[in-house]
Amino acid sequence: MLVLEAKLKGKQSQYNSIDEAIRAALFVRNKALRHWMDNKDVGKNDLSSLCAVLAQEFEFANKLNSMARQASADRAWFAIKSFYDNCKAKKPGKKGFPRFKKRGQSVEYKTSGWKLSTDRKYITFSDGFNIGKLKIVGTRDLSFYAIKQIKRVRLVKRADGYYCQFCVDVERKEQHQHSGLQIGIDVGLEFFYTDSDGKTVENPRLLRKSEKSLKRKQRQVSKSKKGSYNRRKSVKKLAKKHLKVSRQRKDFAVKTARALVQSSDLVVYEDLQVKNMVKNHHLAKSISDASWSMFTNWVDYYAKVFDTWAIAVAPHYTSQDCSVCGTRVKKSLSTRTHKCHCCGTVMHRDHNAAIMILNKGIKSTVGHTESKASGQNDLYLGGETPLDKLAG
Known part of the structure; x- marks a missing residue:
């Protein structure tokens, strides 16, 4: 799998709708986790069935695309499965017991709920949140890939705006001149x-070089009044600086x-x-x-x-x-x-x-670790958070 990322341009009302979709996806994920905690022998299929129940019970959950609800339940199950695997492997220390999340940063759609324009420069989301048509800004040309190759689309919120990630079913290979080195x-x-x-x-x-600027922005956040506009503005500046450092590091x-x-x-x-x-x-x-x-x-x-x-x-x-x-x-x-x-x-x-x-x-001929970049890549071009890392 290859994951390509591009920035999205739209109206503030569309960004607000994306925020609502993200909150709904987080709600489904946390509800699935609570269902697992409160009941014995809950499996992946049980969490998938819960999505339909939540859609009937909560109007905002019903607005979310059905496959997006399934993807949110899959995230909860991924965290549960990781916990089970660590327990079976008798991993020393903490086993990674699944936790509820207070804030979400993304919502993931599978093969429905979205549509690319013919020129691949716009994407339209058609679920109940009425996100609508957004412009795709980036250097990655999606025209190289067929629509059926795009298996998942994820909306991601970051400090400097909103992004769209496309999970493309293609294997990346490049020529290499073997030198024996x-x-x-x-x-x-x-x-x-x-x-x-x-x-x-x-x-x-990179962090050390930016530490002086980060400390100054952190002081501005600390001095501002909680709930005020100036505090929100200062927090956003601080988040952008941290995001810049993380991107430089990557x-x-x-x-x-x-x-x-x-x-x-x-x-x-x-x-x-x-x-x-x-x-x-x-x-x-x-x-x-x-x-x-x-x-x-x-x-x-x-x-x-x-x-x-x-x-x-x-x-x-x-x-x-x-x-x-x-x-x-x-x-x-x-x-x-x-x-x-x-x-x-x-x-x-x-x-x-x-x-x-x-x-x-x-x-070493026994017990060594070969290249781990096989199957679904946990790294991708143009982003920081891989698919499986967000699943928890």
Whole structure:
């Protein structure tokens, strides 16, 4: 699947109707979750049947397209299924028990409730909320795809406006000149990553660079009176700034991952547990700002697009073991140089770790993680939130 995104232009009354549709979709999702909590042995079909009951009971739910109601129930079931899967797998820590959502940001339609114009520059929504005809603004040309290839359409509200996402049933493939280059990368905070050839990519530190502006806008929000127009205006400015930082971060991750995969046949990286790493409050902000998980996800995605290999290996002792003789040289995080007392090797610790990661990837034949970008892609062009991430 390929998900394309474009901005929508319309009247304020149409935007208000989109907001109502989003609230109705959120209501159906929360009701489905409550039905599961209050009753035993509730399955996906039971939640789907609940949609028709809600439509009869609530007028605003009846206004929402029937398939949009089904999609909202599917979101609830996805959260429930993830919880069940984590319990069965005996995942340590919290299992992700489904929670109610206070605010919604999107509403998803399947194959009905919307219609594209002949020139694919306008889209019309025809459910009970009377959203009507909206102009599609963007660089993606939908004329390349048949209508039957568009399996889902999602309306998304963001700080800078409203967007439309099209889930297209097509597999993305690009030509790749195989060079035989194999490379291991060690992500870090000093450098974004260091590869096994000793080359480095600078850490952009996008949040840190915008922190001064973000703090100023946050102070403006705090000083304004709750419920006032000035507060709403300040909140919107703050949200736009956060959105800009997130887009900058994604743009950097996408371009860096593409360049890395395009230039090599094998990329090996560490399978880091970032959720555990951010528990260190001294490094949490810097780790989150680096967005290692987003970067490795895009590496996996482009590995499938270019028909190359991306392998994640266990990170144990990659920074401690010597890449030349294998001797374990213990060092703290503050020690940036690897000095082996056995063979005399001296190099930057990240360079040494990248070589160890590459060696692990080459040697591992069992238990490694290949490219995860298969089936329905969880990454897409021109947006931040994939289909399955919104399902919860």
